[in-house]
Amino acid sequence: MNLPDIGKRRIVIIGAGFGGISLAKKLKNLDVQVVVIDKHNYHTFQPLLYQVSTSGLEPDSIAYPIRKILYRLNNFYFRLATVQKINVEAKEVVTDIGSLTFDYLIIATGTKTNFFGNTSIQEHAMPMKSVPQALNIRSLMLQNFEMADDAVTEEERKMLMNFCIVGGGPTGVELSGAFAELKKNVFPKDYKHLNVDNMEIHLFEGADRILPPMSEKASEKATQFLEELGVNIHLKTLVKDYDGEKMTLENGEVMKTKNFIWTAGVTGALLEGFSKEALVDRVNRYKVNAFNQIEGYDHIFAIGDIASMNSDKYPKGHPQVAQPAIQQGQHLAKNLERLIAGEAMEPFSYFDKGSMATVGRNRAVVDLHKLRFGGFLAWFIWMFVHLMALVGFRNKVIVFFNWAYNYINYDKAARLIVRPYSNKK
Secondary structure: OOOOOOOOOEEEEEOOOHHHHHHHHHOOOOOOEEEEEEOOOEEEOHHHHHHHHOOOOOHHHOEEEHHHHOOOOOOEEEEEOOEEEEEOOOOEEEEOOEEEEOOEEEEOOOEEEOOOOOHHHHHHOEOOOOHHHHHHHHHHHHHHHHHHHOOOOHHHHHHHOEEEEEOOOHHHHHHHHHHHHHHHHHHHHHOOOOOHHHOEEEEEEOOOOOOOOOOHHHHHHHHHHHHHOOOEEEEOOOEEEEOOOEEEEOOOOEEEOOEEEEOOOEEEOOOEOOOHHHEEOOOOEEEEOOOOEEOOOOOEEEOHHHEEOOOOOOOOOOOOOHHHHHHHHHHHHHHHHHHHOOOOOOOOOOOOOOEEEEEEOOEEEEEEOOEEEEOHHHHHHHHHHHHHHOOOHHHHHHHHHHHHHHHHHOOOOOOOOOOOOOOOO
């Protein structure tokens, strides 16, 4: 990898998600060389991926060029590359475009979809962790409706119009609600010769309630909202297999569908080069101390979803959402400044700002410490928080006008098959 040696300490950040970006931005005034490595040249605002997959937003509304975000940094370099492994002893990052040495390494690779070893589901299911995957879901949905409009048999038509979402966390709930709004407000106008009432939306969750990380009140309210929208919720239900057409449940029940979306879990996006002792086996996160240093390494750090910082308050590590990643990134920037200055680092303390999920128009749930509520106010707060959290003024404006247009016209304008999806691997 061709990078100049400018005679300064080199900080390498792998991953430009919430953690990596928040860290890099705070290194603006530090006299070091900052190198950010990512396999994409853009930062993705993942909480709104579901709106891309359901035609509510175009992908460039929730993505922003990494170079543009960080262009104000002194001695900043970006490299579009895939990291292959870390040579820990040599302090070297090996990528598909060459190797790079470092003084300090920060791993912010986040998570990837966890299929729990089920190869059949992994081969045929639609995950949603990136912009290309969200576009795949959008294309598949629209292609299947086009085929349903021309289907010969009723069985084939129903299979094309049956949507099965596995995983009742925030992503699954938000997807289910978005599909239900398409069924109610958009598809009847687009497909006048189809009986859109035959479109079925099924949400499967292995626990005894949806939104398990949130309060019981939030789960109850979200369940009410989804049922009002016509979503079929299946609790304490595990999916055993999917072959591209037939979904098989643990109880033996079989359901036919051409729209099978997997949001049932994530696992750490690990890098080769570390001993197994540095990992948390259950969810594949790096064990870190209170300063985000990976156990056994004083110059290598992990932040965000890939880091497991256990404490009395969080014995299983922090929740794998944006806020811990952002706060850890900002805090680590201060600690790196202290470390380089020869001062003692300060331990990280997470401030929980609450959690929320939207179900659809005028419907959302919010857990704000002891304050828990749902409905229009929660929906408005959800929109405001997410709008303000978007990177870039342009994206904020575009998303605001899209939401305003959708709200006034009961429409979702991004119903374009710009890149047809094919399940051929």
